[in-house]
Amino acid sequence: MTLPTRTEQLQMIRASELMDPDWYRETYRDVALLRLDPAVHYFDHGAAMGRNPGKAFDTKYYLRNAPGAAESGLNPLVHHILSGQTSATKPPRAAGLRHMATLRTKLLSLGFTEPPLTDLRNAVQHAKVPDTRALASRELAMWEMRQKSQEGYAAALTHLAAARADARDHGFRSKLSVLELLCHHHLGDDAGARACYERAALAGEVGPDMLLARTNIETDPEMRLTLINAVLGHYGIAPVALGGNADQPLYDRMTGDAHPAVGDGPKVTVLIAAYDAADTLPSALRSLQEQTWRNLEILVLDDCSPTPGTREVAERFAAEDPRIRYIRMEENRGAYVARNRGLDEATGEYITLHDADDWSHPAKIETQIRHLLAHPDVVGCLSEQARAMSDLTFSRWAGEGVFIIPNTSSFMFHAPRMRDALGYWDSVRFSADNELIRRMQRVFGKESVTFLETGPLSFQRDSATSIIADAVLGVNGFFMGVRREYLHAQSHYRHQEGADLRFGNDWRVRPFPVPVVMRADRAERLSEAGHLDVVIAGDLRTGSASVRIVLDLIARHQAAGRTVGMFELNRYRATGVQSTRIATDLRAEAWARGVRILSFGEAVRCETLFVIDANVLKDTQRYMPSVTPGHVRVIDLPDADDTPPRDVAAGWVERSWSCTPEWEDAPITPEQNEEG
Incomplete structure (x- = not known):
């Protein structure tokens, strides 16, 4: 067979749907930096380097498995085209990905330890598909990181290196970089962390999550603020500054620059459930006072705090701002019983939440209300957040190495439709935000709730003592224990024929059973349960x-x-x-x-x-x-x-x-x- 000329082969490569120039430049940053033609680079160098012309064609796999490909002397993609495109162009991923998902569930949600870890190690050694090996290595790394030990972080770096060797997806590698930097930081190796950041920058792997990870190795508060503002700028969010007293934690000094106020538009009621929140409530209230959407009603719902500090702070702010009102619960029954009281007191057409220890950007409420006004078919929406320590560092990663996640405490909804169809929040001690979102989607449809990709419009205050850090009741990026049981129980209830999805406001009457530790009356129940x-x-x-x-x-x-x-x-x-x-x-x-x-x-x-x-x-x-x-x-x-x-x-x-x-x-x- 006469081989096609170089020009003819390049024409075939360029004409093939399997050649993705944009993906090639993004994946192989040297090609983009040197402004090389992706098709030419793949023909001259890329295939020999084991690179892929696009997501749908695995060069190494094709050369190993397509009959005669390695011996033909042809570029692998050209061979595929000339041979009638009959051979598989990439390994079967679905089975391997399903297997990894199953192992992750067994390890994290079901609570098995050695068997899934052994199966993950076997996948690293024996899986034929590189994506599967990369996923297994990353899962092992994240397991080691969750141990929060020096040995664990060191072992995690080894697994992350193995994952990187098999990883081809740019987004996947970017998340690996975040985890690698955090491991170096926790090992006290700031030089290694900086080297990791520089390598990621050269590879085009620095995104918002990596910028937040870098705050951990910057000691200058202004540099941390610069990184935060770079993240905000990435999403088109106006920068923030440090104000207040220099003796305060950096978190409590955050303030938004002056923004144009919006004086008209529907009223939004903000519900703040608070319990012994005198130290953190001022920052939350100040951030709400800075909101560009001015037509607010702010209800501070004191869940029967044992000390007067919460009341004193709320009343001091209310004396200067008539939009703020203090309401004290007669007994402590949890944040959602308090919020249900707030639903009865609210006069706004729209209702949203705000935690008593969080700070929100001035644009948060305006961003969400404008979305709901522009999309009347949508009943509710959420913005995004990142969890920040008091010194404005970010170390509590979620999922697969991200900091920026949906903020359930930002849930905003159209009050009349919510009240008419859904009634109230479930009166449990925690996790009812997500339950209401799922119930709303069950009644109004999946598209009735929008998870806006806003970037971090809130910074949830993080600490070693917060409930999200609790080893039993906390949020770990997966469901286990009582949170898993609550998730499954609510799903079972919602899908029962004839289930009443309009919940009442009497916490004594439950729509379905939940673990005792989640009940509003858990103190009384625990003694007899x-x-x-x-x-x-x-x-x-x-x-x-x-x-x-x-x-x-x-x-x-x-x-x-x-x-x-x-x-x-x-x-x-x-x-x-x-x-x-x-x-x-x-x-x-x-x-x-x-x-x-x-x-x-x-x-x-x-x-x-x-x-x-x-x-x-x-x-x-x-x-x-x-x-x-x-x-x-x-x-x-x-x-x-x-x-x-x-x-x-x-x-x-x-x-x-x-x-x-x-x-x-x-x-x-x-x-x-x-x-x-």
Whole structure:
């Protein structure tokens, strides 16, 4: 076969949809910096370097797998075109990505440790798809970073280097850079952090999150402010400055430059639930007074603070600004009960939230209200935030290495439509913002709530003692424990036929069961909720063989007048399991019978703990409720494979519950009798 000329091959490359010049320049920054022609560079150098002409063509994979490609002497993309475009141009990603998502769920939400870590290490070593290897390496790195130890940060850097070697996507590598800089910082290696930043800058990997990460290695407050303003400028947000007293924390000195005020337009009511917030409330109120949208009503809802400081601060501000009003709750029932009181008091056509310890940019409310006014079909919207320490550094990353995330505390909605269709917030102690958003989307449609990509219009005050940092009840970028149970419970309720999605304002009447620690009356409930007669543990997910036995145990023990609770104790490798959630019929039966669903973060004593299937006793699981049983009975499942030896399972039981287990076989069902 006569080889095409260079000119002919370049023409083929340029004409191919698989050659993406913009992507090539963005991915390989040297090509952009030197202003090279992407097609020419790929033909002359890129293919030999293992580079890809676009997202849809993997050069290395094609040369390994397309018959005759490596021996042809042709550019790989040209070979693909001339051979009739019959060979795969990139490895199959879907299966690998699904596998990584499954491992992440098992590691982070289900609470397994060693098995998913082992599977991730195996993926790094043996996965054929580079994207899969990169994802596995990054997941291992983030796991090590969450340990918050010097050894962990050092190990994370090794994993991040491996991820970078396999990563081809520019956005993916940019997030790796953020994590790398943070690791160097936590190791006390500011020189390494600066080198990381400089390398990222040369590679075009410095975006808003990287700029915020850099605040950790800058000691000059003005330099930190410069970085913050660079982030704001990226999103077209006006800069901020430092005012106030030099003795104050930098966070409390933030102020917006003078902006044109908007005097007309509909009134927006701002609800601030506050509890012992005398130290932080002034900054929150000042930031609201600086809002360009002037037609505001600001309600400070004091959740029965034990000291007078919150009232004194609010009344001092209210004396100078008639838009501010102080309301004291008669008893402490949590922020959402207070906000529901605010819903009744509000006179604005639109309602939004603001935390008592946060600062917001002057443009925040105007940005959101203008979006709602311009899109009357939209019922609610959110802006974005980043979590800042008091010294204006940013270290609490979320997701896959980002700081800028949706701000649920910014949720703004059209009050009449919300009240008519949805009523009130769920009266739990935390997480009700997202529940209301999901309920609104269920009633009005997915597009009824807009997550605006505004950039950080709020800086949530971060500290080591904030609830988001709590190891049990905190926000970690994934759902676990009581937050996971609340997420699944609300979803089950919303999707029931005939479910009433218009919630009432009486916190004593719950629409669906939630963990006791989330209830408005948790103080009273905890004193009486610490004992159950029977607790059942097992794999409760759809498709699990344990579900039938759990239902049988519930019926049997309740018929005998015993109180019953249950919690998830899952098999790591569970054939036939179709979900990560408790089986729908099992949850429905538990709710109907008043069976408590226990979660990590709760503690109970019981007479008997039943463990269904010894296979759940093979691997340690971090997210179990604290159960103190009188004795433990392990029920063996028929035909269970890979069941651990009884001495291994017994050791697991003794370590977890300080009991020597008793053993019994699963009861025979009528169906099994018929088969026999």
